[in-house]
Amino acid sequence: MQKSLDIFKADPQSVFDVLCDRKNTGFYMPAYQRPYSWEEAHIKDLFSDCDNVFRNLLDSSDAIIFLGSILSVDDSGAQTIYPLAKRHTPTHIKLIIDGQQRLSTLAIIIMCLNERLRFLLPKLKKSIEDEVDDDAIDTLENLREIVSQSILDTSNFVIETTAEHSLYKYLPKIIRSQLDCWGKDEKNAVYESPISELLISYQRHIIESDGSTIFKEIDLSVLSDSCKRVVNNVKEIRRQLNCIQNGFQFKNQDEDGEEKLLISDFVNVDTLDICLDFPIDESLLKASKNNTKIQDIIFITAFTKFLLHRVCLTFVEVNNESYAFDMFEALNTTGEPLTAIETFVPKVIEHIGYKRNEGEPGVDEAMLSLNSITDRFERMIKSKDKNDKTKALILAFIRAYDGRVKVTSLRDQRDAMLKSYEQCAYVNKDEYLAQLGSTAKFLFDHWQSPVPDVNGLVSNSDLDTANVCLRYLVDMKHDIVQPLLIQFMLQDEKYQFVGNVDSSFIKVLKAITAFSVLWRAMSGGADGIDGVYKKLHEKGFDISGVHSKAYKLKDSTISSEEFNVDAVKAFFVQELESKIIDKESPKDGAYEKWLDICSKQPLLTKSKSIKLLLLAGFHGVKLEGENFIRSEEPITQFITPIMWELVSNKDRIKKVYSGGTSSSGWSDPNIFNPEVFNKLGNVLVDARDNIITSSTKTSWYSIKQNMLDALSNDSLENINSIFSEKSIISDEAKRHASILLLESKYEEVTFADEWDKNAIDERTMLLLKNAWTNLNQWLK
16 A cells, blocks of 8 residues: 655664665665666775774764765555566565665675674584683673674565565565566566675575574575676675774785774773674673684674664655656766765755745756756766865855865765755755855856866956966966855856956956966965965955955855955955065065065976966067067967967976076076076077977077077068957967967067076066066956
8 A cells, every 4th residue: 555745854864774674665776777886996985984984983972974865755556666566565665766876785785794694603602602601601692692683683685574485485675677576476576687686696595504503605606697796796895894804904914004903992982882782891802812703703793783873874755756756856876975965965855845845936946956066967977076076066165155164075075065054044045055056057167177268257358368367277276266256256146247347256356366376476386375265265354444254155145245356356465465575575565575576486497387477477568679668459468368378388388598417508607597597587488399499409599599580480560460350360360370479579588689697687577577567457
């Protein structure tokens, strides 16, 4: 008889609750679920997690493992079961929408634990028979009772019915659509999927072993070829259980790893009693001394209880199938270890389910937001990609939302997501989800794109500059700026400024970029820049006596008063000037100090970090006669995506004098000093990689001649007309013209009669002054 529930339920349950205590419940895998695919590496990872948390349990009762969610629909009426033998099904049937890989693996582990306990029990009985001390016998008898109960607890990988058939009275706990059919007799029972075949084969093995004084492992060769994946996992589980029997020692002696546990480590540990109902006292320690068989039994029994009672899942159940599929259509996960997003989703679904049950508006919109996030992860095949992008999303969004985030492990990621969502007010949960969706879109479609791009976020007139800024930040792996960008992107969305001239996002993007380039120029590295963003998001800041609260989305309206572009710029200027002062230059004023500091830096040893500094140094200036003048002409425009691409090509940023063992061909011995030839002014952008090559003579004359040859190209005279052309110019034509522009900068070098320290110093100051002028505009 079909039962029904009126509400959506999501309950945290232990493995015992889900698989063992549900004695009359069968789990049905629908046809659209992909085959069982967990590999040995997943098994090892799971046991590694169990090892770590079990050790933590010895010290803390809070130690627990959360494996994610099992999402199901109640189908006790067998409406979706095919093939179906009527009156042969379990009393309760759960259609598994998501989580079948985890559920199946746990069932296999439970079966293997049952096998190992049955194998060890006769050895325990033999030890009791051989024991002469009455106290020791009592102690071991208590242990035998615990082991026997554990065998019963782990026997529920099948469902026992009242049928008469010795084998088929047992129904496998898990079957698959189209391949399997629950049946209480030989005529109806069909178990061809790898999981169900394994479970029924092991049950047959138990029956055939009944009456024997010893229990042997099931011979896996009896299974069909289709069970290869399952067979390999059973073998791996057995290897892992061997490690547990050996004191939870999973590493070889010559490898780094946790120390071997001893039975003495378990004695009088309260958490084993409180959490596992498995107290170990001095008497059991005494009985196990010099008896490795008893020690083996204690370790395996402790782990069995740990797996059953401290490994948990969220069991999500809905009875209306159409409602469930509407809710869960975004949850076709790959079966890899659950990411923090996958464990977060059931909480969202629970909220949406409640809204729908109460007839509240916004249900469809919330589902669209949820799908927009989960769909992105579903398309990923590699587990590492999914985990890396999940972590990136959480780091960016949680800092944007809460102001601070600590993510060093998968557990941290889960806690961060769940805590922030749970603390979000009920009326704001839909907005939270929409903001998370926008964050995912920004990261996936813009930041993490093969070629980072902000198309659609800024106006067409700002697009080129914005793309250079974004590519610089991505290239520098400056991920900590993502939350601030996300906050202003969301502000643009709220006030419908996305992609137009009123956008706050573009202003903040340019300010962040300018701040980063100017900051890094003083050292060539990050030099504590992340602390600036942590301060902004966690504490807020003061400008001229006015305090700005920490920049976080939580409890905010994203107004321009709360998230103010001018305030952020002023904050960056203040932090930059503070850093300049810390460098203790003897010069006066922030600008002069910055020039002094940067002019002494060996910036050419950091070619990756100076690319935008270099383009900013080239930008908006040209040589006219003997003087450099500011200009807006097309031939002075260097902060473009094509220029960025050209300077990013391998070995394009070179040195006029590159050092080395030979000093012939250079008139000034001062430039042989790395502190001189690594200054910015010694840079040469070899756009065609033909000015300085392995075959080029490394003399000033030969290099200068190559540059003069490039400058004699007649096409240089037509660059302005090419870029001024109103008709659409092909990308290839732009690229060629950009190469010519870079080569026009050779004039700044060939202008010198001799390439000496003075020439390098003068050009260093020229490039730095111009870079400051261009970048500082973005901070005003």
